[in-house]
Amino acid sequence: MAYALPDLPYDYNALEPYIDEQTMRIHHDKHHNTYVTNLNKAVEGYPDLAAKRIDDLLANLEIIPGDVRLAIRNHGGGHANHALFWTCMASPGNGGGGEPTGELAQAIESSFGNFATFKETFIKAATTQFGSGWAWLSLDQHGKLHVGSTGNQDTPLSHDHKPLLCLDVWEHAYYLKYQNRRPEFVAAWWNVVNWPAVAERYAQGNT
Numbered sequence: 035m036a037y038a039l040p041d042l043p044y045d046y047n048a049l050e051p052y053i054d055e056q057t058m059r060i061h062h063d064k065h066h067n068t069y070v071t072n073l074n075k076a077v078e079g080y081p082d083l084a085a086k087r088i089d090d091l092l093a094n095l096e097i098i099p100g101d102v103r104l105a106i107r108n109h110g111g112g113h114a115n116h117a118l119f120w121t122c123m124a125s126p127g128n129g130g131g132g133e134p135t136g137e138l139a140q141a142i143e144s145s146f147g148n149f150a151t152f153k154e155t156f157i158k159a160a161t162t163q164f165g166s167g168w169a170w171l172s173l174d175q176h177g178k179l180h181v182g183s184t185g186n187q188d189t190p191l192s193h194d195h196k197p198l199l200c201l202d203v204w205e206h207a208y209y210l211k212y213q214n215r216r217p218e219f220v221a222a223w224w225n226v227v228n229w230p231a232v233a234e235r236y237a238q239g240n241t
């Protein structure tokens with residue numbers, strides 16, 4: 035198989051009480067796994083596509099043959115977005131939560147004024163995304179930070195941005211614990227954000 039489901043970088047219950055174990059099991063083992071399975075089906079018969087990194091395919095959707103382009107955009111996006119999402123989180127108090135430090139903190143301050151304003155902007159993007167999608171902090175080709183949202187499994191990679199931080203706002207990400215209360219899930223999620231991992235991605239992308 036060209037693409038494989040990555041293991042979670044922590045236990046299924048590591049994000050409790052903010053994200054519950056059952057949600058993490060279904061989200062990773064079922065939802066993410068299904069994206070990987072369907073992505074592998076989409077690239078069957080296209081060894082040149084199957085040999086590429088998924089991020090490279092998503093950054094160059096226009097070079098993908100038309101009959102598999104939408105499948106790769108949806109299922110490949112689903113694979114890439116979830117793989118990134120797991121690494122955006124860590125156990126509360128053990129890498130998760132708090133605020134960024136160092137160069138990333140400075141970049142957030144110079145782009146948004148301060149961390150609180152950034153957070154407000156990101157929360158707005160996450161809560162106002164209509165239907166299924168994602169909220170993002172991304173870096174453009176000029177080294178500028180952006181907050182935004184995408185529908186379905188679309189990714190800033192397809193707009194020449196490097197994703198730094200993402201939040202899944204599909205109902206499957208929160209419905210078992212939070213039901214229809216997306217804003218409550220979004221508010222709780224800050225307790226598990228892995229800022230050191232985000233800062234490392236920023237440092238790599240901003241060289």
Ligand code: MN
Nearest residue numbers: 065202204207
């Ligand atoms: Mn999801």
